[in-house]
Amino acid sequence: MGKIELRDFDGDLTALPSMAYDTLFEEYGQDTWLDLNRPEIARHLFADVPDPRFLIGAYDGTRLVAFIANVPRTYRFNGRTYRGVASTMMAVHKDYRGAVAYLISECLRRNAEFGADLALIILEKGKHSWRLFEQALKPKYRIEQLKPMWAIARGVDLDKIVESQHLKWYEAAGIRLLGAHRPIAAPAVSGTVRLYRDADLGEILALTRRYSDQNCLVRVFQPESLARRLYTEGVTSTLVYERGAAVEGFINFTVHELVSRQGRYRWAWIDFLYWEGLTTKEQQALLAGLWQASREQGCIGILEWDKNYYAKGALFRSRFVPYPHSIEVNAWILNPDLSLQGIDRIVEQIV
Numbered sequence: 001m002g003k004i005e006l007r008d009f010d011g012d013l014t015a016l017p018s019m020a021y022d023t024l025f026e027e028y029g030q031d032t033w034l035d036l037n038r039p040e041i042a043r044h045l046f047a048d049v050p051d052p053r054f055l056i057g058a059y060d061g062t063r064l065v066a067f068i069a070n071v072p073r074t075y076r077f078n079g080r081t082y083r084g085v086a087s088t089m090m091a092v093h094k095d096y097r098g099a100v101a102y103l104i105s106e107c108l109r110r111n112a113e114f115g116a117d118l119a120l121i122i123l124e125k126g127k128h129s130w131r132l133f134e135q136a137l138k139p140k141y142r143i144e145q146l147k148p149m150w151a152i153a154r155g156v157d158l159d160k161i162v163e164s165q166h167l168k169w170y171e172a173a174g175i176r177l178l179g180a181h182r183p184i185a186a187p188a189v190s191g192t193v194r195l196y197r198d199a200d201l202g203e204i205l206a207l208t209r210r211y212s213d214q215n216c217l218v219r220v221f222q223p224e225s226l227a228r229r230l231y232t233e234g235v236t237s238t239l240v241y242e243r244g245a246a247v248e249g250f251i252n253f254t255v256h257e258l259v260s261r262q263g264r265y266r267w268a269w270i271d272f273l274y275w276e277g278l279t280t281k282e283q284q285a286l287l288a289g290l291w292q293a294s295r296e297q298g299c300i301g302i303l304e305w306d307k308n309y310y311a312k313g314a315l316f317r318s319r320f321v322p323y324p325h326s327i328e329v330n331a332w333i334l335n336p337d338l339s340l341q342g343i344d345r346i347v348e349q350i351v
Contacts, residue, residue, distance in 0.1 A: 004065065004099050006106045009055035013039040015064040020091035025261065032164055032258040032265070036089045036351060041256070044235045045071055045088065045351065048225050053110055054085070058092075058099040066092035066099040068107050070119065073348075074220040076213040081220065082117040082338065088351045090121070108141065108332060117335035120146075122350060123328050144341045146217070146329040149305045149350070152315060153323035155181035156268075156291065160300040164258065164265040180319040183295075186288035187281040191243030193289035196230050196250070200240055203247040204230060207274045216309055216345035229271070229349075237297070239289040241275070241282055249275040249282070251290050254349070255297050268294035270304040271349040275314070283314035309345045 016037040024033050036042070048071050049055060058066035070085040087107060092100050111119050125148075155161055158181035162172050175181055186193070196204075205226055211218045221229070230238040230252060241249040251273040257264045268290070275283050294302050303323060304315065312320075327350070331340050 003060075004096070004102070005059050006102060007057060007059060008052040009057040009067065009069075010064075011052075012064070013042050016042055016067060016089070016091070019064045019067060019093050023092060023094040024259070026094055028260070030166065030261060032260040035257045035259045035264070037091065038257060040235050041254075042069075042089070044228065044232050045069060047228055048072060051114075054114075056103060056106055056110065058096070058103050060096070065096040066103050068103055070107060070111060070114075071351075072114075073120075074222075075118070075348075076211075076218040076220055077338075077340070077343075078213060078215065082335070083115055084118045084120060085111055085114070085116050086348070086351060087111075087119045087121040087332075108334075111332070112334050117333075117338055118340065119332040119334065120348070121330050121332070123330060125326060125328055142333045144331050144333055144339065146331055146340050146343050146346065147308075149307065149327050149329060151306070151323040151325045152304055152312075152320040154184070154291065154302040154315075154318065154320045155300075156295050156302065157181075157300040160265060164260060164262060164300065175321065178319050178321060180321050184284065184288040184291040184318045186285050189279075189282050189285045191241055191248065191282060191285075193239055193241055193285050195293070196238035196240055198227070200247050200250075201227050201230065204238075204240070204250055204274075207247070207250065208272070210274070210276065211309060211347050215343050216347060217340060217343060218309075218347040219349075236271070237293055239286055239293060241278060241286050243282075249273070249278045249286060251275075251286055253290065253294070253302070255299060266297065266299045268297070268299040268302045269350065270302065272347065273310060275310065280314060280317070284318060287314060287318045305350050307346045307348070307350075309347045 020037045054070040056068050057064050069089040070087050073084040073086055075082045075084050208221055236254050238250055238252040240247045252271045253268045254271055256267050256269050
């Protein structure tokens, strides 16, 4: 092991999985983990990064041994606009775990240099990164816990879910009894559910501006970034509900891969949706379109986190069920006049 140097990431996307996978397999054992290091996802996230200083690597010579990405964001909160970053993809090679503390210190220094008001980071309770935050970082930095989040899921391919999640026979039987693996039936509605088209961008941008920011942290989109989020081949897709030649609602999702020693399993993670003003049947029609699109892209299930910014009744009526995973959304607060402690609604993707 040589001298560790912190510097801008050199852009070699193949180095990310080489650095992270051994550590993730060791930490998660037989459980599944979200692969943010696959090149398609990394390339998609990095498209929002205007400056190489937002991507920080720790190097032993030319070898990448730890990494964190700071993806710039703009947020609305209680009538004001704030500059932020989503700190994500934090990973370290298992032989260099001590480098993480230095990496995070450099991350915070750069975020302050960029003029960020906050940096969001999402942690899975009980894992190494969570313990690092609890024991080494929270005592030194102003870190606020925004909210814990629980997941709900809807089956698409139950056999693959049983295989990947090691479900007991009675758990699988319960899912079958609820019908939480069958297609979501599309009711008769006056409008049309279809895939996003480029011409929809302006209408969807207008819908995102309707999210309330009262006690809610809301991501503010620029058109170019939103266009990538709505459709990037092989990564993100969007279903829209059109009524009277106008887009009245949408559901956007990312095709993520959850990895375990059993293999790779594709899931559709809901990132953003807007369906205020849609009837119960119209919401169900949109979910039916989501189920079909997820199956066509090879996903074994659909997953959503408890972001709490919209009414989830339609999901439960469509037999979404609790999924046994939870996370914590935390924020490094860099603006002394800002506090996000205890907010219960977030309009942001989970990465």
